[in-house]
Amino acid sequence: MPILLCRVDDRLIHGQVVVGWGAALGIDYVAVVDDDLFDSEWEQDLYRAGLSETIEARFLNVDEAAVSMPQWSQSQERGFVLTRDVRTMRRLADVGALDDQEVNLGGLHDAPGRRRLLPYLFLADGDVAELRRLQRSGVRVSAQDVPSARRVELDELFEMRSG
Amino acid sequence: MAGLKVVTAVRVLLRSLLIQGSWNYRTMQGAGLGFALVPILRWLYRGDEAGFAAALRRHTQFFNAHPYLSTVAIAALARMEAARASADHIDRFRRALVSPLGSLGDRLVWARWRPLSALAAILLFLMGAPWWVAVTFFLVTYNALHLGLRIWGLRVGWREGPEVGRALVGSPLRRLPDRLTIPLAIVSGALVPPLALAVGSSSGVGPLPILAVALALAAAGAWRPAGARRLAVLGLLVGLLIYITLAASVW
Numbered sequence: 001m002p003i004l005l006c007r008v009d010d011r012l013i014h015g016q017v018v019v020g021w022g023a024a025l026g027i028d029y030v031a032v033v034d035d036d037l038f039d040s041e042w043e044q045d046l047y048r049a050g051l052s053e054t055i056e057a058r059f060l061n062v063d064e065a066a067v068s069m070p071q072w073s074q075s076q077e078r079g080f081v082l083t084r085d086v087r088t089m090r091r092l093a094d095v096g097a098l099d100d101q102e103v104n105l106g107g108l109h110d111a112p113g114r115r116r117l118l119p120y121l122f123l124a125d126g127d128v129a130e131l132r133r134l135q136r137s138g139v140r141v142s143a144q145d146v147p148s149a150r151r152v153e154l155d156e157l158f159e160m161r162s163g
Numbered sequence: 164m165a166g167l168k169v170v171t172a173v174r175v176l177l178r179s180l181l182i183q184g185s186w187n188y189r190t191m192q193g194a195g196l197g198f199a200l201v202p203i204l205r206w207l208y209r210g211d212e213a214g215f216a217a218a219l220r221r222h223t224q225f226f227n228a229h230p231y232l233s234t235v236a237i238a239a240l241a242r243m244e245a246a247r248a249s250a251d252h253i254d255r256f257r258r259a260l261v262s263p264l265g266s267l268g269d270r271l272v273w274a275r276w277r278p279l280s281a282l283a284a285i286l287l288f289l290m291g292a293p294w295w296v297a298v299t300f301f302l303v304t305y306n307a308l309h310l311g312l313r314i315w316g317l318r319v320g321w322r323e324g325p326e327v328g329r330a331l332v333g334s335p336l337r338r339l340p341d342r343l344t345i346p347l348a349i350v351s352g353a354l355v356p357p358l359a360l361a362v363g364s365s366s367g368v369g370p371l372p373i374l375a376v377a378l379a380l381a382a383a384g385a386w387r388p389a390g391a392r393r394l395a396v397l398g399l400l401v402g403l404l405i406y407i408t409l410a411a412s413v414w
Contacts (some may be wrong), residue, residue, distance in 0.1 A: 012262050013266055014263075015229070015264070015273075017266070018270060019266070019273070042325065042328050042329075043255075043328070044328050045331070045332050046259045046260060046262075046263045046327075046331065047259070048332050049332045050264075052265050052270065052342070053337060063177030072341055106280050145178035
């Protein structure tokens with residue numbers, strides 16, 4: 001079973017992910033790949049609290065994910081992989097963890113230096129550079145916050161930014 | 164609520180009702196969070212106007228949570244202010260609270276409790292209760308959990324402070340959404356026959372074709388293997404059968 005959703009979302013495990021995507025696709029686990037969170041137990045407790053007890057929360061750093069993700073995609077389990085930023089997702093692509101996966105941009109919110117492209121998507125120049133690298137490595141990227149929303153392909157996002 | 168005056172707690176609780184009052188895509192509930200914290204911050208920083216202003220600025224940055232569980236964050240952040248935690252720690256903690264409080268509340272309230280209490284009230288009405296009984300039933304049951312969550316959040320947040328995550332992981336609230344799946348499905352199922360009766364007689368088709376379609380849809384849905392949804396559809400079927408048996412014995 002390939003990983004059902006590889007999502008960039010600065011809120012990580014939250015309502016749209018669990019109720020919106022989780023209920024629509026049916027999942028056994030949610031994995032968060034984040035080097036900071038990996039070392040912080042009190043934050044892991046908080047994120048775990050947002051999931052039902054029937055869904056397992058997994059916290060990994062990029063190095064571990066490089067080993068684990070290819071194994072998960074061979075198993076029968078259904079799950080999501082979340083990162084907080086585009087850079088971490090691009091690093092996963094670099095270590096070969098995203099082979100045959102698509103990337104979903106689900107929520108990057110306002111911060112200094114970021115420009116609004118969609119109500120839920122604000123990108124800085126650095127994010128755009130990382131997205132281009134992701135695209136060049138052959139990963140298909142699109143934006144969509146909830147399953148019922150329209151899916152916006154990466155090229156369309158780039159046009160919005162230059163327009 | 165050791166150390167916190169009841170009157171302050173009540174004022175914070177009332178202010179938390181307005182947490183979405185200036186919701187926006189940039190800071191979301193940020194301004195509402197600061198507004199709700201004012202009574203506690205005034206008390207903590209009494210005689211220190213600059214300290215109060217700096218604290219208020221800290222708590223009007225980006226924040227978002229399920230509105231009913233926002234009191235967990237309000238009280239836990241107030242507790243950290245009381246302990247004079249570092250601005251960095253407070254900021255990181257506030258950001259980490261956003262997702263779990265949103266997810267827990269969405270699953271419990273929007274996806275379970277609101278439809279369950281609304282459908283139960285509609286069922287009551289369709290079974291012959293006067294409209295005002297059904298409306299009152301909805302408002303009372305719905306808000307019992309709503310206000311209960313706000314008060315519980317204030318208490319647990321103030322008690323646990325930055326350790327509130329552990330309390331949330333162990334709390335029965337986490338299991339509650341899953342426990343409500345089957346009751347919700349049964350109430351939905353039980354609603355189908357009286358609705359079929361009402362629609363069938365007003366459209367002239369008769370209730371039987373509509374009942375048959377509903378049963379077929381439920382049965383088709385039960386065959387889709389998607390964990391909780393499959394259970395939910397089975398519950399719907401059970402509710403339907405219970406209702407048909409009851410109705411048949413009355414007829």
